[in-house]
Amino acid sequence: TGLVTLDPGFVNTAACTSGITYIDGDAGILRYRGYPIEELADKSNFVEVSYLLIYGELPNKQQYEEFAQRIQRHTLLHEDLKQFFDGFPRDAHPMPVLSSAVSALSTFYQDSLNPFDDQQVELSTVRLLAKLPTIAAYAYKKSVGQPFLYPDNSLGLVENFLRMTFGFPAEPYEVDPALTRALDLLFILHADHEQNCSTSTVRMVGSSEANLFASISAGINALFGPLHGGANSAVLDMLEGIRADGGDVDKFVERVKNKEPGVKLMGFGHRVYKNYDPRAKIVKKTADEVLSKLGTNDPLLDIALKLEERALSDDYFVERKLYPNVDFYTGLIYKAMGFPTKYFTVLFALGRLPGWIAHWREMLVDPQRKISRPRQVYTGQPERSFTPIEQR
Ligand code: CMC
Numbered sequence: 001t002g003l004v005t006l007d008p009g010f011v012n013t014a015a016c017t018s019g020i021t022y023i024d025g026d027a028g029i030l031r032y033r034g035y036p037i038e039e040l041a042d043k044s045n046f047v048e049v050s051y052l053l054i055y056g057e058l059p060n061k062q063q064y065e066e067f068a069q070r071i072q073r074h075t076l077l078h079e080d081l082k083q084f085f086d087g088f089p090r091d092a093h094p095m096p097v098l099s100s101a102v103s104a105l106s107t108f109y110q111d112s113l114n115p116f117d118d119q120q121v122e123l124s125t126v127r128l129l130a131k132l133p134t135i136a137a138y139a140y141k142k143s144v145g146q147p148f149l150y151p152d153n154s155l156g157l158v159e160n161f162l163r164m165t166f167g168f169p170a171e172p173y174e175v176d177p178a179l180t181r182a183l184d185l186l187f188i189l190h191a192d193h194e195q196n197c198s199t200s201t202v203r204m205v206g207s208s209e210a211n212l213f214a215s216i217s218a219g220i221n222a223l224f225g226p227l228h229g230g231a232n233s234a235v236l237d238m239l240e241g242i243r244a245d246g247g248d249v250d251k252f253v254e255r256v257k258n259k260e261p262g263v264k265l266m267g268f269g270h271r272v273y274k275n276y277d278p279r280a281k282i283v284k285k286t287a288d289e290v291l292s293k294l295g296t297n298d299p300l301l302d303i304a305l306k307l308e309e310r311a312l313s314d315d316y317f318v319e320r321k322l323y324p325n326v327d328f329y330t331g332l333i334y335k336a337m338g339f340p341t342k343y344f345t346v347l348f349a350l351g352r353l354p355g356w357i358a359h360w361r362e363m364l365v366d367p368q369r370k371i372s373r374p375r376q377v378y379t380g381q382p383e384r385s386f387t388p389i390e391q392r
Contacts, residue, residue: 004375004376004377006377009271010195010200011271014195015195015200015203015372016195016203016363016366016368017366017368018194018195018359018362019033019056019362020032020033020053020192020194020355020358020359020362021033021053021192021193021194021355022034022194023193023194023272023273025270025272025273025274025275026274026275027275028273028275028276028277028278029278030193030278030279032049032052032053032191032192033052033053033056033057035052035058037188037189037278037279037282038278038282040052040188041185041188041189041282044058044188045184045188046157046158046184046187046188046191046351047064047067047068047071047156047157048064049187049188049191049354050067050129050191050353050354050357051063051064051067053191053192053354053355053357053358054125054354054357054358054361068156068157070126070130071126071129071130071157072130072153072157072160073130073153074126074127074129074130074131075130075131075133075134075151075153075160076131076134076150076151077131077134077135077138078108080108081101081104081105081108082138082148084100084101084104085097085101085138085139085141085142085148086142088100088142090142090143090145091143092142092143093224093342094136094139094140094143094342094343094345094346095220095221095223095224095229095230095345095346095349096221096224097135097139097142098132098135098136098139098220098346098349099217099218099220099221099224100217101135101138101139102128102132102135102213102216102217102220103213103214103217105124105127105128105131105213106211106213106214109123109124109127109213111123112124112211112212112213113211114211115206115209115210115211115212115364116364121212121361121364124211124212124213125212125357125361128212128213128216128353128357129157129353129354129357130157132349132350132353133157133158133160133161133164133350134151134161134164136161136165136346136347136349136350137149137161137164137165138164139343139346140165140339140343140346141164141165143340143343146168147168147169148164149163149164149167149168149169151164155175156180158180158183158184158187159175159180161183161350162175162179162180162183163175165339166338178290178293179290179293179337182286182289182290182333182337183337183347185282185286186283186286186330186333186347186351187347187350187351188351189279189282189283189326189351190279190326190347190348190351190352191351191352191354191355192352192354192355192358192359193352193355196228197222197223197225197227197228198219198220198222198223198228198229198352198356199219199352199355199356199359200222201218201219201221201222202215202216202218202219202356202359202360203215203359203360203363203372204218204372205218205219206360206363206364207363207369207370207371207372208371208372212357212360215356215360216353216356216357216360219352219356220349223345223348223349223352224345226266229345229348229349229352230345231266231267231325231327232267232327232330232331232334232344232345232347232348233331233341233342233344233345234266234267234327235266235267235304235327235328235330235331236300236331236332236335236341236344237266237341238252238265238266238267239300239303239304239307239331239332240300242303242307243299243300243303247299247303249303249306249307249310250310252307253265253307253310253311253314253316256316257314257316265307265311265317265322266327267324267325267327267328267329267331268311268317268322268323268324268325268328269320269322269323269325270323270325273323273325274321274323275321275323276323276324277323277324277325277326279325279326280323280324280325280326280328280329283326283328283329283330283333284324284328284329286329286333287301287329287330287332287333290333290336290337291332291333291336294336294337296336298332298335298336300332300335301332304328304329304332308324308328327348330344330347330348331344334347
C-alpha cells in the first residue's frame with residue numbers, strides 16, 4: 001500500500017534505532033557505547049569490551065571478574081559436538097565449519113529456543129563467548145590433522161584460544177604475551193560496527209524470534225563473503241598475486257582503475273567511512289610492532305605500504321573517497337602469527353561476536369521491534385495465461 005522507496009543495499013534507509021555503536025564516517029570516528037575506539041584499544045581488553053557492548057556500561061571489578069569466570073567455565077564443547085569436526089573434509093573452509101557448529105549449539109542446548117527466557121539468553125550469551133574460540137581452534141586443528149586440545153580454564157580467553165590453536169597435548173605451550181595482547185587488540189577493533197551486513201543479518205534472523213545461536217550462525221555466514229569479513233583473506237591473496245606478478249603496484253592499480261572484472265583494491269573502501277578508517281590506523285601501527293617483534297621481514301608489508309601510498313595519491317581513489325579499511329593490514333598480522341590465509345575471517349568472527357550478541361539483545365527488547373520484512377519493486381511479467389507444456 002502506498003509508495004515504496006527503492007534503496008538497494010540500504011544506502012539511505014535505517015532499519016532500527018541503536019544505542020551501541022556510533023560512527024561518523026566523514027570524520028573517521030568510531031565509539032562503542034560512547035567510548036572512543038582509540039581509548040578502548042589502548043586501555044581495555046576484549047572481555048571487558050564484550051561486557052560493555054552487551055550490557056551498555058563498563059563493568060566494575062566484581063562484575064568483570066564474575067563475567068570473565070563465567071566465560072572461563074563454559075569453554076568446553078560437548079563431546080558429541082566434537083564429532084561434527086570429523087565429518088567435514090580436511091580442506092573445508094573454516095567459516096562454514098564455524099557456522100555449522102554454532103547452529104548445532106541449538107540442538108545441544110534446547111532450553112535456548114525461547115528468546116524471551118532471560119536466564120537462557122544470559123546462558124547462551126556466555127556459552128557463545130566461551131565456546132566460539134574452542135570451535136575455531138578445533139576447526140584449525142582438524143584442517144592440519146592435529147589432535148584437539150581441551151581448553152585450559154586457568155588461561156584468559158585469547159591466551160586459551162592461541163594455546164588450543166597452536167599448542168600440542170604433550171607439550172607445554174608458551175603463550176607470548178605480546179602476541180596475546182596484539183590479538184586481543186584486534187578483537188577489540190572488530191567487536192562492533194553497527195549495521196554492517198552480518199550484524200543486520202543477525203538482527204533480521206532474530207526479528208523472527210529465532211534464538212541466539214541460529215541468529216549468530218546466520219551472521220557468520222554473512223561475514224564469510226569477500227566484500228565483508230572475507231576481505232582480510234582476499235587482501236592477502238591480492239598482495240601475493242602482486243608479488244607473483246613482479247611486485248609492480250602501479251600495474252595493479254591500473255587494472256583496478258580500468259575496472260577489470262573481479263579486480264578491486266581489496267581492503268579499501270567502506271560504505272560509511274569516507275575518510276581513513278580509525279581502526280585501520282591502529283592496525284597499521286600494530287602490524288609494524290608485531291612484525292618487528294617477530295622479526296618477520298614480510299615482503300608483502302612493503303607491497304602493502306606502496307599500494308596504500310600509491311592509491312591515496314591517485315585521483316580515482318581520492319574522488320571516490322576510498323581509504324584503507326580495517327582489513328587492509330590485519331592479514332599481514334595474522335599471517336605473522338602463523339594463521340593460514342583462509343582462517344583470517346574466523347578471527348574476524350571471534351572479534352565481532354560480542355557486537356552480534358549485543359545487537360540481537362537490543363533488537364529483542366526494542367519496543368518498536370517488528371519482523372524484518374523489506375518491500376520490493378516488482379519488475380516481472382504482467383499477468384499472463386498458463387500454456388500447457390505441449391504447446392510451449
Ligand atoms: N577498489 C576499487 N574501486 C572501488 C573499491 C575498491 N576497493 N571500493 C569502491 N570502489 C568504487 C566503486 O567501483 C564505485 O565506483 P563508480 O562510482 O565508478 O562505480 C565507487 O568506488 C563507490 O563504491 P560502491 O561499490 O558504491 O561502494 P559500497 O559502499 O557499495 O561498497 C565496499 C563498499 C566495502 C563493499 C567496497 O568499497 C568494496 O568492495 N571494497 C573492497 C572489499 C573490502 O575491503 N571490504 C571490507 C570492508 S570493511 C570491513 C567489513 O565490513 O567487513
